[in-house]
Amino acid sequence: MEYKLVLLLYLCGLTFEITNAAINRTFPATVKFGIATSTYQIEGAWNEDGKGENIWDHICHENPTYIVNKTNGDIACDSYHKYKEDVAMLKDLGVDFYRFSISWSRVIPGGIAGSPVNQLGIDYYKNLVQELVNNGIEPMVTMYVWDLPEILQDLGGWPNPELIDHFAYYARTLYEELGDSVKHWMTFNEPKQTCLGGYGDGNMAPGYTASGIADYQCSHMLLKAHAKAYHIYDEEFRAEQQGSVGIVIDTAWFEPASGSDEDKEAAERSLQFMFGWYTNPVVNGNYPQVMIDRVDERSATQGYAVSRLPKFTDEEIEYIKGTHDFVALNFYTANYAQWMEESDINDVGYYSDLNVNQFIDEDWEESASSWLRVVPWSLRKVVNWISKTYDNPEIFITESGFSDTGGLEDDRRINYHKEYLSNLLEAILDDGVNVTRYTAWSLMDNFEWTRGYSERFGLYSVDFEDPDRPRTPKASAAYYKQVIATRCLVDVCE
């Protein structure tokens, strides 16, 4: 652990103060602290009060072996019935804001534009928002965390262009119903998981594996749906509601495996394919040039008459450009990136289009999740890269967290947040990066998608054996509470 190093040199009457990056500095007042959850992971009540079926209900019920231990989110943390307890936990933590998501199929069970709004569904979110506001906690809402109404999947899911209008109808409904109190909106959580996971590698519902085609089509429609939801806010709600809208993108940090130009290029290309895939369109209007060039070229060599990466028209580029009021980043971990031999030209897929050897350092601390190693310095690097690449936007960290297999004495989780936050502090104070929010994942242990309940990220533990789903604070909850109260990561700040 580093502490402030003050070197005073009295030399020719001059005083030099050399201060290195120190952990015992205070977070500036511009930084807010929060914590996140998402609907399918916590709510349960999968078929109550008129809720429609979504693709996670569907895959868990139809294909139980898709999930570790054949579990599902039918009850999860039962937050549909226990939201007041959740808010009491948030209040105790002292968070400035709560990032949660809304279930599309609870609000609009029929899915398609123009179908009826389910009043009981919308009431649940109105009550939750009211409870937050009553307790002085700002609601921060994600419209879509991967739980597409099944009926829209039956129409083909995200690659179907009709979904743009169906999503726009849903977004407008949310602004109308909740926009008086909700001032921070995020359209999509991690589109790469929706598209590469859902249609490319099959790691997420609906579990299709058509990478290099369906994942690109999905992303194309999703970006247009995002832009439409943004413009609806601009044109119909912003003047009155005075809020902001963005999209949440996840990435790992990619560190060049060596100082060679090839490896540096491999790292940059990895970031562009993972983060730039979505961020470059919403900031600059189109996919990153390296992605366009590579997919166009490989498609042509493979004999496609058109690129597998769809094209935006000039009008679409103008329409999508600038559709964000902040950059929202979910960040957990890092990889090394290394140049590799061009893969077999017959391979059609996102990873062969990317063509980078990505690997981890086995010395990095493990978590319970195979993809998650603890790499604190990478947070400082990634926010600097975003700041530089996208012209110093306001950045929200909308998720970051550590998984274990359970237990209340979660020192390793405390260490994770302490070390990541320490690097964030350096990015803010020493590098001048404009990060204004940090959001811990997650408020409580929950349904971790295909990993079921086998990986635990919560600051509160949940007993999933008990029908009441009792919650108990872990040591990390006390630590986060102290950080928020003191704005300091150690016992005493300067």
Ligand code: GBE
């Ligand atoms: C977040 O994504 C999600 O937003 C959140 O909902 C989730 O609870 C949290 O991760 C913790 O899991 O078997 O290694 O090939 C890798 C973080 C799947 C980014 C995991 C998808 C990390 C993207 C599957 N990754 N995730 S595997």
